[in-house]
Each structure stands twice: as structure tokens, then as C-alpha cells.
Amino acid sequence: MKKYEIIILLLLLHIHIQCIAQLNIVGSVISIDGECIMGASIKVYDAQQALMAYAISNAKGRYLVTLNDTTDSYITITCSSLGHKNATRKIHTDSISQSIDFILHQSDIEIKEVVVKAPAIRTIGDTIQYNVGSFMSSTDRNIEDVIKRLPGIQVEENGQIFYNGESINKFYIEDLDLLGGRYTIATRNISPKDIASISIYENHQSKQVLKEITTSDKAALNLKLKDNKKLKPIGYAQIGGGYGDEINWLAELFGMIISPTNQTIATVKGNNSGNSYIPETQILTSTNTHNTISEDIFTQYPFGEASIPDNRYLRNQSATTTLNTLFKVNKNSSISAYIDYTYDANHYNNNVITRYISDNNNTIQVIENNHSQLKNHIANIRVKYENNSNKLYVLEELKINGKINDNLYNVANNTNIKQSLNTNNYNITNDFTTIIRNNNNLYEIKSLVCFSNTPRNYIDVTNTNKEEFVFRQTAEGLAFYTKESTSFSWLLGHNSQLGSDITFEARYDEFYSKHFQSDNISNNENRNKGYKIITSIVPFYQFKNEHITWRTEIPVRMYNIGYEDILNSSDYILNKPFIDVRSSINFNFWGHIKSVFTIGREHNIGDIDNIIINPINTTYRQQIVMGAGIIGERVNNYTSFTATYRNSLSGFFGSLRAMYNIIKSNTISSSYISSQNSTYSSINTSNKGSNASIILNISKNKRSWNTTFSLSGSAIYLRRQTYRQNEMLNIKSQIYSIAADIYSTFWEDRISANINCRYGTSIQYANEMNTIIDELTMSCNITLSPIKNWDIFGKLYFNLPEPSISTMLNNTFIDCGTRYKFNKITFELTGSNLTNKHIYTYTQISNYDQYIYSFSLRPIEILFSVRYDF
Amino acid sequence: MRKLVIIAVIFTTISSYAQNWGNFGKQQASITPNVIVDNSELQCLYQHTVYDTILAEHKDFYEILEIGKYYSKYGNYGSYQLDSALNELGDTPITNDDFKILANKYDPSWECIIKNIQTESLKVYGKIFTDRYVYEEEIENIKWDLHKEHQIICGYECYKATTTFRGREWIAWYSDIPLSNGPWKFGNLPGLILKVEDSKQEHVFTAIMIKRDQTDFGYKKFQYFKTTRQKYNESLIEYMNESHKFFTGDLQPRNVDGSPLKIQKRKRFFNSIELE
Structure with missing residues (x-):
């Protein structure tokens, strides 16, 4: 071929390629009846079946597709329209010059109906x-x-x-x-x-x-x-009656109204069917209350508390009334208030066998059969104003709390003892906070003032055999606490912040305890008072970007402590600064992994209980000596790591926490056991302890199975020192637990099941003595809805204390019931403890000592209730 | 005697007025009819999630696309449900009380977009404060860039496409269902759009149900003011951001003494979908 012929050929080829690069495909889409089909999709695919271009036919059934950059020798054109069969043509790119028309045949619409459930x-x-x-x-x-x-x-x-x-x-x-x-x-x-x-x-x-x-x-x-539950009252009213070994009753009223500017919740409830209302009025988030030293000296449950729900063993008379309301003053401000009163009168029977290790590894066994009657009156009032805007935060909150306990314990051991507890405790707290943000600067002022008084707090012990008064032990107290702080910080650039918190804390306590014997000779008296002032400056630096937040604080605290033992005319003075450190790094990784690493050192310096050195009886045989006669100093060096992961699309959540602490203290706990009494005290000796723990939580929701799986596990290692019978003990404890939970619904939600299984073991090494206690607990709740509005439910609870030793002693409870709903009224019949189990038994170890508890249970009970929902 | 008759007439009037007022709930409801434009064989329900950047809140709205042979309608799902409920009743009269119960249950709103596929135009029926408006525009020939990514949405394999439309950058996922349609004013892809969201996720439309019912559809026969898209959008933005300014003239609430009652400035939940 001659040169110029080659050039012409190449030129023509180039022009041909250019033409292919800009290709228009036109045509019509009509039905077999000759009608134009508008809105039909015409798609052009290359040789690899990748979509290159498309067009939509217009009202006259005409279409135009423009193709760019193809070197393929052929293309595939598909024409589709709703209600018609698809038509496909394979066309050589050379032959796209005439119109490409499609005639579509009618066909049934093949569109599958789909309903997507709202994302869980x-x-x-x-x-x-x-x-x-x-x-x-x-x-x-x-x-x-x-x-x-x-x-x-x-x-x-x-x-x-x-x-x-x-x-x-x-x-x-x-x-x-x-x-x-x-x-x-x-x-x-x-x-x-x-x-x-x-x-x-x-x-x-x-x-x-x-x-x-x-x-x-x-x-x-x-x-x-x-939306349709707002702006109108909603709630329920319920009454019920039944029988176990006495008549049971239930009456509850709950009402709520929610609107954009007001929220109100009110309850009035009462029952004797085993449900206490105290948990409903407990503050479960952090609280600023500071109580007197004496408030919790006498425990409500000196002879044990069961590890099963209260309603299995407590015979109760409970009532509560609450009123909670909030008004929005404007977009950022609100005023809220609540008032509540709860009355709880419980009684229960239990038996405790305590095996104390005393001198030369001998065992002292104490057997107590108890009948406890507890009466609590609790009242709370709170008023709060809050303004929460981008530039200004203001909080003013006043809380008043009152608690009255009037308990009676009848103890049968070698002698018959009657022990009564009477406590009155009042607390008033005022919290004021204001934070101002001005461009890049923050200014904060806080003031917390608490006043607590325990004007009456004593136990009386009487020997019922001899009908003679044995002793009265009082423990009264008063506390005043205030914390004022201010804070300021500057933003340095986009990511850094430098600042300082300045805090002034002051606490004043008075404590008085006295032990009166039947011969009227008072001994073992404590009379103490004093103050503790902490002045802190906490400079901090923070670096924050999209993925990392690093914050380091160096608290410098000046302690000024002055306590006085009035009876012994002794003063305990400490004026000393302490420097701590705390640094934490928060990482936010991709895929929603967040982790926090923290390291630090913290001092905890004594309280007034350190100088309360005369014994106080907390029960008829137990005594405590609260202090070692020296202001306590404790240093905690700690490190912790937390990682959390969540993938809400797949419904997977997980968290891992690891923590390690080393604690050094200048006092050590001590106990001395005799056949007559047990004394717990502190002595002035340096000692060190440590603890490490790992906690894992995983849960996964499998939508297609309507099932949620949860798994949690923990391992805790404790090392500490204590004195027993004047001899030093090195105690090492290992506590392991694993729990699995499955919740599932199936058969179109007609059956729901929840299965939970937990195994825990405690191993304690104390010098040459080892103790191992384990426990297995399983529960299963199943609900069946055979027809609409009718449910049948059952619950099985199985507990095996020490399965490694024996499987014979187990605690099994079965409850069941049925419920039928008719319009807004629900009728419910429940049966509890259908196996009529009388006793619940479990074992605990603490230090060297073993406690075997047996609780008398509520018998088989039936309750019928009617509930109206509005 | 004459005075007694007048008093008796007045009392009768008052009592009959009171009785009428008290009987209003039991009276037959007068329901504004629909102007039917087409019959749909396919409906697609979308969850429209909107983020108000000023209030920093998300809200979900449920909107339904009804596709007929020549027209399609995109409107509030509550009004669709209410119309379906009323259609079920057929000729059975319904009282004002019953209608109020249905309206409270479905919370309808009558704003909609009706596309005319033949003329390639659409009409937007809207409401600002107490007035109803309509404007017409051509169905925009949206230029989409096609991508290779695909995912399952509402049970259908969907393919990705992107575009810039009315001031926002959009990502759409279209299916193999041969309908060039989608939520709001979207379309012009070779398949029904089952998901579309703007790049800032301030407007996200996701199909959650596809079904096939034979239903007539149209728009309410209200009195509409004709307007343009620009004017309508400007007024809507003003109303949603400063609705207190609309209470003027005869609509101004007054105190007992006749003096104007001050209306608090309030921003309604809103994020304009069209930025230009």
C-alpha cells in the first residue's frame, strides 16, 4: 500500500472512531396496538454489560440516547416499561444509523410488594x-x-x-x-x-x-x-386482690401529661403483694448529697439480705405518692419540682449461720433465727430552676429529704434478744452553678451547701427471756458541707484549651455516741467534732481534635483538718498539701470504636470517723471501732482502659473495661471474734492492697431472627491485708462471673422467650486457708399469645448454690399467669411460687468468715387484678 | 306581652343556637372533594427525614408516591390514609365527630406535587399560614451521573446516581422498576428512585413500602392562589421562620380590652429543600 493510501486509511479510521465517540441513538417505543408508550426506560449496555447511557421516552414515545466514548463493536439496548414485557436488542455499533424502534407486548405488572419495617x-x-x-x-x-x-x-x-x-x-x-x-x-x-x-x-x-x-x-x-400521646393525660388505674397465707391487695394510679411547655407525672400506689416502692423514688444518677457519719452506722439489714428479689421473701405494706412537674419558661429555661412520700413496712424471717475463724484456726459458730420488722418513712422535695443555653448555664436547685426508720428485730440464739432501731435523718442541699461562655473563654462559679442532721439514732437491745433491758447504743450526728468553686479557661487556637479550677470545700461534723447498760453506767462514749477544709487548684490542659481528646490535670490540694475528741481532750490537726495527677486520652476510631485510657494518682485524706475510737454496738453482738485514732491517709495509684464499639446497622454493641489500682494506707482493718461478740476496728499500720478487674459486655441484635444475644463476663482480683485475732492476714480473692442472655420472639410475635444464665465463683486465699464458693442461676420467661389480646406467661427461676459440691440443694421458683385485654381494660391472674418453696438458702464468704443464709419465702400466692389504661 | 314575646324569641334563638353548636359534632361532615386526575396502580411510601439546622432536630415525615398512567402524585401519607378510610365508607355519611377522630388519627396535610407526564410539567399545591397556593413549572430534565455502586433498598437492587439540583448535591439510588419517577420532584433516571439524600443529609428520602392498589388520586378542590416557585418559596421560608408576623389585621389576636396581644417570636421546624 502506498504511503498516502495508508494515511487516508488512518484518517478515515480516526473519523470513524470519532463518530463512534459521539453516537446518538433515536427511536420510538410503541405498544402492539400502535399506541405511543411514554416514560419507557431505554438503557444502553456495553459489551461488559455496564450501563453506558439511558433515556426516557417522551409523550410521543420518542427517545434519544447519546453515547460517549465507546470502542465496543456492539452494544445492548433494553427497553422496559411498567405493564409491558422488556425488549432487548444487540446492535453492532456500525449499524446505528436508522431509528431503533421497540414494540412492547403487554404483560402483568411483576412488581413485588415490599414493606420495610422501620429500622430497629x-x-x-x-x-x-x-x-x-x-x-x-x-x-x-x-x-x-x-x-x-x-x-x-x-x-x-x-x-x-x-x-x-x-x-x-x-x-x-x-x-x-x-x-x-x-x-x-x-x-x-x-x-x-x-x-x-x-x-x-x-x-x-x-x-x-x-x-x-x-x-x-x-x-x-x-x-x-x-405524637398522639402528647397534650392529653395518659396512664393507668389498677386494683387487685388475692390470697397467699393472708389477703393480698394492690391499688395503683399513674398519670402523665406531656406537652412542649409542661410535663407532669403523678403516682399514688399501695400494695402488700411484695413490691416495695423505694426504688421508684431513688436517685439513680449522680447526687450531691452529703450525709452525717452516723446515718448509716446501723444497717437496716443487720442479719442479712437475700440475693433474690425482695418480693420473694418480704411481707410488705407499701405505699407511695409522687408528684413531678416541669414548666418551660422559654426555649432554654425551665422550672421543675417534685415531692414524694414513701412508706414501707416489711417483715421477714431468716436464719444465719456464721462461722468465724478465731484463734488457731478454731471456728466459732453463731446461729441466729431472726424475725425482722422494718418501717420506713421517706419524703423528698426538690425545686429546680435551670437555664441551659449556648452561652449561659444557670442552675439553682434546692432539695430536702427526710427519713424515719422504726425497726424491730427478734433474734433467737442461745438467748432471745429483741433489738430495735430508731433513726431520724434530715438533709437539705442547695446547689448553684453558673457557667458563662464568652467567645473562646469559659467562666464557671459553683456553690454547693448541704446540711444534714441525725438527731435521733439508736438501737435498744432487750433480753426477752429475762425481760430485761441489756443496752441502748446511740449514734447521733450533724454535718455541714459547702463547696464553692470557680473555673476559667482559654481556648488556644482550634484544638487546645488551658485553664484552672479553683475549689474551696469545707465540712463540719459533730458526732456523739453513747452506750447505756442496764446498770446505768455509761461507757464507750464518743464525743467528737471538727472541720475539714480542702482548698484546691487544678490546672489543666486539654487537646481536642476530631479523633483524640487528651486532658491532663494536676490537682494541688491543701488540707486543713482539725478534729477534736472532746472526752479525751485530744486534737487531731493536719495542715498539709498533696499533689495528685490525672491524665486521660479519649480516642475515636473509625467504625465507631471509642476508647479511653486513664492514669492517675489520688490522695484521700481522713474524715472525722478516723478519730472515733470507742466501740459502738451495731447489733446486740457486733461492735465497730470506726477510727484508728489517727487521720487516715490513702493513696490510690490507678490506671484504666475502656473500649466501646457499636455498629447500630448490624445491632452489635460491645465494651471492654480493664482497671488496676494500688492502694496504700496508714490504717488497716482489724477484727476480733469471741463467742460473745465480734469487734471490727482499724489500727494504725501501713499496708498495701491492689485490685485488678476486667469486664466485658457484648450484645448483638439479629433482626432477621427477632433475637438479641447478650454476653457479659468479669474477672476481679483483689489483694489486701487485714488483722484477725491480732494476726496479719494476706487475703487474695478472685471473683469470676459469666452471664448470657437471649431474648427472642417468633411465630409472628406470638411467642416471646427470655433465657438468662449466670455462673459466678469466688475463690479466697487467706494465709493457709482457701475457700471456694460458686453459684449457678438460670431463669426463663416465656409468653404465649395464642389469640390477639390474650397472653399466657410463665417464669422459671433456678438457683444452685455451690454446684461444684452438690446439685441437691437448689432454689427453684415457678410463676405463671394469664392476661386478657378488652378495649382499654386488662384482666390479669398471676400465680407466684407455684412450687410453694418455703426456704431460700445461699452462702457468702467475707474475709475469713462464712455466712450461710436461709430466708423464709412468701408462699404460693394468687393475685387477680384489673387495669384500665387511659 | 310584646316584651315577653321578644324575650321568648331571643331565648329560643339562643337555645337553638346553643343546641346547634352542641350538635355540630353529630352533624354530617362536609368534606372538600378531590379533583381526580388519574388512577394509580403502584404506590411507594417514603420516609422523609429532615434536619432543621437551627433547631438542631431531626423529624420524620411519611410521604407517598402514587403513579398513574399519565400523572403521578407525591403527597402526605396521612392524607392518603384518610382518603382511603373515607373511600371505604363510600356513601355512608360521616359526622363531624367521626371525621375529627379520623383526622386526629392520620394527621393529614393536603400539600402535594402532581406531575403530568404527557406535558412534562408539574404543579405544586402548597399552603402558607391559612392560604393555599399553586404554582406550575416544567419537569426538570435532571442530568444524573451514573456510578457503579449498588445496594439493596426496600428489597430491590439499586444503583447510584448523583446530581446537583436546586442548590443541593444529591445522591440517588434507583431500582430496576421501569418508572422514571421518585420522591418530591426527582425523576429522569431509568428506574424508580428508592432513596435520595443530599450531601449534608438534611433531606433523606427512603422508600419503606411498595404496594399495588388501584386507587384514584388527585388534589383537594380548595381555592388556590396562583403564584410562582420563587415567590412561594420566599413566603414559605418567611412564614416558617417568623410566623408571628403573619398574625396581623383581622388575624391579630387581641386582649379583652381590644389591644393587640403580642405573639411570641417562634421558629417552626423547617429546612427549605430548594436553596435556589
């Missing part, structure tokens, strides 16, 4: 939203039953909520804090049918003024109501 879990930034409808079962009585099932969330027996192993720091309803931490009032009374979604706010900073500056390791929980 959605993540928007740091907020995880759980759709209640996806987790709710028809058998749920309250929103707590749903919350327990949410992956990543755990709920304790007392109602406290944990997210990935950490307790929540706030509980909101519609993003407002009505209940001030007493959220069991809401979780155990609000119907799940009234709630649209539950949100978790991770790393929740409740103060707007601190957002983007400081975060919290804790999460908050928010309930969002369904």
Missing part, C-alpha cells in the same frame, strides 16, 4: 435511636421491659440503666429532665405503647455551654412519645 436501630452522629415498635412485645407491661431488651443496654434489679457497662448520667422525657434521676417512676409505669422511640446520647454533655469543649464518658437516655 438508627444512628445519627452520637445518637442511637431504638425504634420501640421493633423491640416491643405485646406482653410488655412498662417501658422498662422494652429497655431491658435493647442491645447495648443493661437494667439492674433496682431499675438503674447502664449503656455499654456505664450508668447513664441523665434520663429525659422529650429531651427534658423532669425526674432528676428518679427515672424508675417513668420506666416502671409508662406503657411502651405510648413511646415511639428511645434514644441514647453517647458521651452526653448536658450543658450546652460546654458542648464541643468537654464530653462525658457516660450516656443519657431520652424517651420520645408518640
Whole structure:
């Protein structure tokens, strides 16, 4: 071929390629009846079946597809339209010159109907939203039953909520804090049918003024109501009656109204069917209350408390009334108040066998048969004003609390003893905080003032055989506490912050205890008073970017302590500074892995109980000596690591926590056991102890199976020293536990099942003596809904103390019931303890000593109730 | 005597007025009819999640696309449900009380977009404060960039496409269902759009249900003011951000003494989908 012919050929080839690069395909789409089909899709695929271009036919059925850059020798064109069969053509790119028309044949519409359930879990930034409808079962009585099932969330027996192993720091309803931490009032009374979604706010900073500056390791929980449940009263009224070994009754009224500017919750409840209402009015988030030293000297349960739910063994008369209300003053401000009163009168029988190790490894065994009668009156009042805006935070909160206990214990051992406890305790707390944000600067002022008084607190012991008074032990106290602080910081550039907190804390205590014997000779008296002032400067530096927050603080604290033992005319003075350190790094990795590493050193310096050196009887045979006669100094060196992971799309949540502490102290605990009494005290000796723990929580929600799996495990290692019978003991303890939980619904939600299994073991080495105690607990709850509005439910609880020794001694409980709903009325019949088990037994070890408890249980009981939901 | 008659008439009038007022709930409801434009064979329900950047809140709205032969309608799901409920009743009269119960249950709103596939135009029926508006525009020939990524949405394999439209950057996922349609004003892809979101995730439309029912659809026969897209959007933004300014003239609430009652400034939940 001649040269110029080659050039012409190449030129033509180039032009041909250029033409292919800009190719227009036109045509029509019509039906077999000749009608134009508009809106048909025409798609062009290359030789590798990749979509190159497309067009939509217009009202006249015409289309135009423009192709770019193809070197393929052929293309595939597909024409599709709803209600017609697809048509496909394979065309050589050379022959695209005429119009490519499609004639489509009619066909039945083959579109599958699809309903997507609302996503069970959605993540928007740091907020995880759980759709209640996806987790709710028809058998749920309250929103707590749903919350327990949410992956990543755990709920304790007392109602406290944990997210990935950490307790929540706030509980909101519609993003407002009505209940001030007493959220069991809401979780155990609000119907799940009234709630649209539950949100978790991770790393929740409740103060707007601190957002983007400081975060919290804790999460908050928010309930969002369904729209049609707002602006009107909702709630329920329930009455019930039944029989066990006495007549049982139940009467409850719960009402709530939620609107954008007001929230109000009120309850009036009473029962003797085993449910105490004290957990409903307990503050489960952090609290600023400071009590007197004497308030908790005498425990409510000196002869043991069962590790099963209270309603298995407590015979109760309980009543409560609460009123909680919140008004929004404007977009950022609100005023809230609550008032509540709870009355609890419980009695129970139990038996305790205590085996004390005394001299030369001999055992002293004490057997006590007890009948305990407890009466509690608790009242709380709180008023709060809060302004929470981006530039200003103001909090003014006043709380008043009163507690009266009037308990009686009848103890049968070698002699018959009657022990009574009478306590009055009052507490007033005022909390004021203001934080101002001015451009890049923060200014903070805080003032906390608490006043506590325990004007009456004593136990009386009487020998009922001889009908003679044995002794009275009083322990009264008074405390005044104030904490004033201010803080300022500067933002250095975009990422760094430098600042300092200055705090002044002062506490004044008075304590008086006296032991009166039948011969009127008073001995073992304590009369102490004094102050403790801590002045702190805590400079800090913080670096924060998208993935890392690093904060280091160096607290410098000046302690000024002056305690006085009035009876002995002794003064205990300490004026000394202490320097601590704390550094933490928060990492936010991709894929929602967050971790926190913390290292630090902290001093804890004595309290007035360090100088209370004369014995105080806490029961008829137990004595404590609170102090060693020296101001206590304890240094805690610690490190901890926490990692959390969540993938809400797959419903997987996990957390791992590891912690290690070394504690040095200048006092050590001591105990001396004799056949007559047990004395627990402190002595002035340096000692060291350590503890390490690993806690793992995993939960996974498998939507396609309607199942949530949870697994948790912990390993705790403790080393410490103590004195027993004047001899030093080195105690090492290892505590392991593993628990698995499965919740599932099947057969179109007609059956729901929850299975829980927990195994725990405690191993203690104390010098040459080893003690091992283990326990296995399993529970299974099943609910069946054979027809709409009718449920049949059953619960099996199985507990095997020390399965490694014997499987014969087990505790098995079976409860069951049935429920039928007709419009807004629900009829329920329940049977508890159907095996009529009389005794619950378990063993504990503490230091050297072994405690075997047996509790007399509530017998088989039937309760019928009617509930009206409005 | 004359005075007694007048008093008797007045009392009768008052009592009959009171009786009428008290009987209003039991009276037959007068329901604004629909102007039917087409019959749909396919419906697609979308969850429309909106983020208000000023209030820093998310809200979900449920909207339904009804696709007919020549028209399609995109509107509030509550109004669809209410219309379905009323259609079930057929000719059975319904009282005002019953209608109120249904309206409270479904919380309908009558704003919608009706596309005319033949004329390639659409009409937006909207509401600002107490007035209803309509504007018309051409269905925009949105230019999409196609991508290779794919995922399952609402049970269908969907493919990715991106575009810039009305001031926002959009990511859409279209299926093999041969319908060039989607939520709001979207379309012009070779398959039904089952998900579309803007790059800032301030507007996210996700299909959660596809079904096939034969239903008539149209728009409510209200009195509409004709307007343009720009004017409508400007007024809507003003109303949603400063609704207190609309309470003027005869609509101004007054105190007992006749003096104007001050209306608190309030921002309603809103994020304009069109930025230009």
C-alpha cells in the first residue's frame, strides 16, 4: 500500500472512531396496538454489560440516547416499561444509523410488594435511636421491659440503666429532665405503647455551654412519645386482690401529661403483694448529697439480705405518692419540682449461720433465727430552676429529704434478744452553678451547701427471756458541707484549651455516741467534732481534635483538718498539701470504636470517723471501732482502659473495661471474734492492697431472627491485708462471673422467650486457708399469645448454690399467669411460687468468715387484678 | 306581652343556637372533594427525614408516591390514609365527630406535587399560614451521573446516581422498576428512585413500602392562589421562620380590652429543600 493510501486509511479510521465517540441513538417505543408508550426506560449496555447511557421516552414515545466514548463493536439496548414485557436488542455499533424502534407486548405488572419495617436501630452522629415498635412485645407491661431488651443496654434489679457497662448520667422525657434521676417512676409505669422511640446520647454533655469543649464518658437516655400521646393525660388505674397465707391487695394510679411547655407525672400506689416502692423514688444518677457519719452506722439489714428479689421473701405494706412537674419558661429555661412520700413496712424471717475463724484456726459458730420488722418513712422535695443555653448555664436547685426508720428485730440464739432501731435523718442541699461562655473563654462559679442532721439514732437491745433491758447504743450526728468553686479557661487556637479550677470545700461534723447498760453506767462514749477544709487548684490542659481528646490535670490540694475528741481532750490537726495527677486520652476510631485510657494518682485524706475510737454496738453482738485514732491517709495509684464499639446497622454493641489500682494506707482493718461478740476496728499500720478487674459486655441484635444475644463476663482480683485475732492476714480473692442472655420472639410475635444464665465463683486465699464458693442461676420467661389480646406467661427461676459440691440443694421458683385485654381494660391472674418453696438458702464468704443464709419465702400466692389504661 | 314575646324569641334563638353548636359534632361532615386526575396502580411510601439546622432536630415525615398512567402524585401519607378510610365508607355519611377522630388519627396535610407526564410539567399545591397556593413549572430534565455502586433498598437492587439540583448535591439510588419517577420532584433516571439524600443529609428520602392498589388520586378542590416557585418559596421560608408576623389585621389576636396581644417570636421546624 502506498504511503498516502495508508494515511487516508488512518484518517478515515480516526473519523470513524470519532463518530463512534459521539453516537446518538433515536427511536420510538410503541405498544402492539400502535399506541405511543411514554416514560419507557431505554438503557444502553456495553459489551461488559455496564450501563453506558439511558433515556426516557417522551409523550410521543420518542427517545434519544447519546453515547460517549465507546470502542465496543456492539452494544445492548433494553427497553422496559411498567405493564409491558422488556425488549432487548444487540446492535453492532456500525449499524446505528436508522431509528431503533421497540414494540412492547403487554404483560402483568411483576412488581413485588415490599414493606420495610422501620429500622430497629438508627444512628445519627452520637445518637442511637431504638425504634420501640421493633423491640416491643405485646406482653410488655412498662417501658422498662422494652429497655431491658435493647442491645447495648443493661437494667439492674433496682431499675438503674447502664449503656455499654456505664450508668447513664441523665434520663429525659422529650429531651427534658423532669425526674432528676428518679427515672424508675417513668420506666416502671409508662406503657411502651405510648413511646415511639428511645434514644441514647453517647458521651452526653448536658450543658450546652460546654458542648464541643468537654464530653462525658457516660450516656443519657431520652424517651420520645408518640405524637398522639402528647397534650392529653395518659396512664393507668389498677386494683387487685388475692390470697397467699393472708389477703393480698394492690391499688395503683399513674398519670402523665406531656406537652412542649409542661410535663407532669403523678403516682399514688399501695400494695402488700411484695413490691416495695423505694426504688421508684431513688436517685439513680449522680447526687450531691452529703450525709452525717452516723446515718448509716446501723444497717437496716443487720442479719442479712437475700440475693433474690425482695418480693420473694418480704411481707410488705407499701405505699407511695409522687408528684413531678416541669414548666418551660422559654426555649432554654425551665422550672421543675417534685415531692414524694414513701412508706414501707416489711417483715421477714431468716436464719444465719456464721462461722468465724478465731484463734488457731478454731471456728466459732453463731446461729441466729431472726424475725425482722422494718418501717420506713421517706419524703423528698426538690425545686429546680435551670437555664441551659449556648452561652449561659444557670442552675439553682434546692432539695430536702427526710427519713424515719422504726425497726424491730427478734433474734433467737442461745438467748432471745429483741433489738430495735430508731433513726431520724434530715438533709437539705442547695446547689448553684453558673457557667458563662464568652467567645473562646469559659467562666464557671459553683456553690454547693448541704446540711444534714441525725438527731435521733439508736438501737435498744432487750433480753426477752429475762425481760430485761441489756443496752441502748446511740449514734447521733450533724454535718455541714459547702463547696464553692470557680473555673476559667482559654481556648488556644482550634484544638487546645488551658485553664484552672479553683475549689474551696469545707465540712463540719459533730458526732456523739453513747452506750447505756442496764446498770446505768455509761461507757464507750464518743464525743467528737471538727472541720475539714480542702482548698484546691487544678490546672489543666486539654487537646481536642476530631479523633483524640487528651486532658491532663494536676490537682494541688491543701488540707486543713482539725478534729477534736472532746472526752479525751485530744486534737487531731493536719495542715498539709498533696499533689495528685490525672491524665486521660479519649480516642475515636473509625467504625465507631471509642476508647479511653486513664492514669492517675489520688490522695484521700481522713474524715472525722478516723478519730472515733470507742466501740459502738451495731447489733446486740457486733461492735465497730470506726477510727484508728489517727487521720487516715490513702493513696490510690490507678490506671484504666475502656473500649466501646457499636455498629447500630448490624445491632452489635460491645465494651471492654480493664482497671488496676494500688492502694496504700496508714490504717488497716482489724477484727476480733469471741463467742460473745465480734469487734471490727482499724489500727494504725501501713499496708498495701491492689485490685485488678476486667469486664466485658457484648450484645448483638439479629433482626432477621427477632433475637438479641447478650454476653457479659468479669474477672476481679483483689489483694489486701487485714488483722484477725491480732494476726496479719494476706487475703487474695478472685471473683469470676459469666452471664448470657437471649431474648427472642417468633411465630409472628406470638411467642416471646427470655433465657438468662449466670455462673459466678469466688475463690479466697487467706494465709493457709482457701475457700471456694460458686453459684449457678438460670431463669426463663416465656409468653404465649395464642389469640390477639390474650397472653399466657410463665417464669422459671433456678438457683444452685455451690454446684461444684452438690446439685441437691437448689432454689427453684415457678410463676405463671394469664392476661386478657378488652378495649382499654386488662384482666390479669398471676400465680407466684407455684412450687410453694418455703426456704431460700445461699452462702457468702467475707474475709475469713462464712455466712450461710436461709430466708423464709412468701408462699404460693394468687393475685387477680384489673387495669384500665387511659 | 310584646316584651315577653321578644324575650321568648331571643331565648329560643339562643337555645337553638346553643343546641346547634352542641350538635355540630353529630352533624354530617362536609368534606372538600378531590379533583381526580388519574388512577394509580403502584404506590411507594417514603420516609422523609429532615434536619432543621437551627433547631438542631431531626423529624420524620411519611410521604407517598402514587403513579398513574399519565400523572403521578407525591403527597402526605396521612392524607392518603384518610382518603382511603373515607373511600371505604363510600356513601355512608360521616359526622363531624367521626371525621375529627379520623383526622386526629392520620394527621393529614393536603400539600402535594402532581406531575403530568404527557406535558412534562408539574404543579405544586402548597399552603402558607391559612392560604393555599399553586404554582406550575416544567419537569426538570435532571442530568444524573451514573456510578457503579449498588445496594439493596426496600428489597430491590439499586444503583447510584448523583446530581446537583436546586442548590443541593444529591445522591440517588434507583431500582430496576421501569418508572422514571421518585420522591418530591426527582425523576429522569431509568428506574424508580428508592432513596435520595443530599450531601449534608438534611433531606433523606427512603422508600419503606411498595404496594399495588388501584386507587384514584388527585388534589383537594380548595381555592388556590396562583403564584410562582420563587415567590412561594420566599413566603414559605418567611412564614416558617417568623410566623408571628403573619398574625396581623383581622388575624391579630387581641386582649379583652381590644389591644393587640403580642405573639411570641417562634421558629417552626423547617429546612427549605430548594436553596435556589
